[in-house]
Amino acid sequence: MKDAIVDTFRDEFGERPDVSVKTPQVLFDVYINKKEVIISLNTSGAPLFQRGYRDSIGEAPLNEVIAAGLIRMSGWDKKSTFMDPFCGSGTLLIEAALMAAGLPPQIERQHFAFKNFKNYDAEVWESILAEIPRRVTELPCEIIGSDIEADMVTRARRNLRGLPIGRFVKTSVDAFQDVKKPSEDATGIMISNPPYGERMGEEVEEMYEELGDWMKTEMKGFNCWVISSNLDAFKELGLRPDRKIKVFNGDLECSFRKYSIYEGSKKGKYMNKPEEK
Numbered sequence: 233m234k235d236a237i238v239d240t241f242r243d244e245f246g247e248r249p250d251v252s253v254k255t256p257q258v259l260f261d262v263y264i265n266k267k268e269v270i271i272s273l274n275t276s277g278a279p280l281f282q283r284g285y286r287d288s289i290g291e292a293p294l295n296e297v298i299a300a301g302l303i304r305m306s307g308w309d310k311k312s313t314f315m316d317p318f319c320g321s322g323t324l325l326i327e328a329a330l331m332a333a334g335l336p337p338q339i340e341r342q343h344f345a346f347k348n349f350k351n352y353d354a355e356v357w358e359s360i361l362a363e364i365p366r367r368v369t370e371l372p373c374e375i376i377g378s379d380i381e382a383d384m385v386t387r388a389r390r391n392l393r394g395l396p397i398g399r400f401v402k403t404s405v406d407a408f409q410d411v412k413k414p415s416e417d418a419t420g421i422m423i424s425n426p427p428y429g430e431r432m433g434e435e436v437e438e439m440y441e442e443l444g445d446w447m448k449t450e451m452k453g454f455n456c457w458v459i460s461s462n463l464d465a466f467k468e469l470g471l472r473p474d475r476k477i478k479v480f481n482g483d484l485e486c487s488f489r490k491y492s493i494y495e496g497s498k499k500g501k502y503m504n505k506p507e508e509k
């Protein structure tokens with residue numbers, strides 16, 4: 233591919249350009265699928281999902297763009313409370329906070345491949361950057377995360393620290409069973425990526441049963457979204473989902489499910505009926 237390009241230059245201009253193979257200034261992507269070949273000019277350089285804020289990751293972190301996609305699909309209004317009681321290294325919290333602050337995810341990034349293009353217009357780029365708020369003085373909502381592992385919460389805090397939204401996100405070391413809404417009448421959204429039990433011998437059914445009970449008792453007024461690849465464990469939640477969306481977390485086929493937890497009726501019954509097992 234590189235040779236074809238430089239040879240074309242030589243034929244056209246009589247000189248073969250020098251290209252550093254390890255750190256080329258302009259990148260092309262070549263996708264080959266059977267007899268179809270797609271050649272595209274890469275305008276980004278390092279992949280856009282590598283947001284650059286994650287120094288510290290846990291064992292099963294969500295890819296940043298999947299986290300952002302889940303939040304978008306949930307329809308969160310970016311004003312009501314956002315909670316993730318299985319926050320791990322904080323990916324969902326960070327993406328939610330960036331969205332709430334109106335900050336583009338690549339805010340800290342200096343280099344994009346398009347800056348090496350001949351038609352790159354620095355003035356246009358600077359004027360786009362100038363529209364982005366430089367300082368965040370508050371968020372329009374509460375963003376709260378917790379995890380049972382102290383080490384995970386330390387990682388989340390480390391990742392948050394480098395970002396302009398970091399200080400507005402509350403984190404704590406807690407088992408989800410002990411987590412409470414910030415106030416009795418708070419409404420909002422929970423998006424969580426609990427363990428799937430993919431590893432040998434990891435039993436998660438009981439945890440999902442407890443999660444369902446906890447959502448019913450503690451999360452009234454919230455839309456609770458759970459992503460998991462474990463379809464049997466979902467049934468243990470004992471709640472009927474309002475929505476099911478098929479998503480892939482890497483190679484793993486998962487379901488992203490919404491459970492609306494209503495305030496009980498006057499008799500104290502939940503409107504959400506259990507899913508049939």
Ligand SMILES: C[S@@+](CC[C@H](N)C(=O)[O-])C[C@H]1O[C@@H](n2cnc3c(N)ncnc32)[C@H](O)[C@@H]1O
Pocket residue numbers: 289290292293294295317318319320321322323324378379380381384406407408409425426427428
């Ligand atoms: C799949 S990871 C979440 C990864 C996270 N979304 C990220 O991007 O880093 C699941 C997390 O659930 C936490 N966890 C397991 N049991 C828990 C419990 N009972 N309460 C709270 N967190 C728990 C684990 O410590 C782990 O960090």
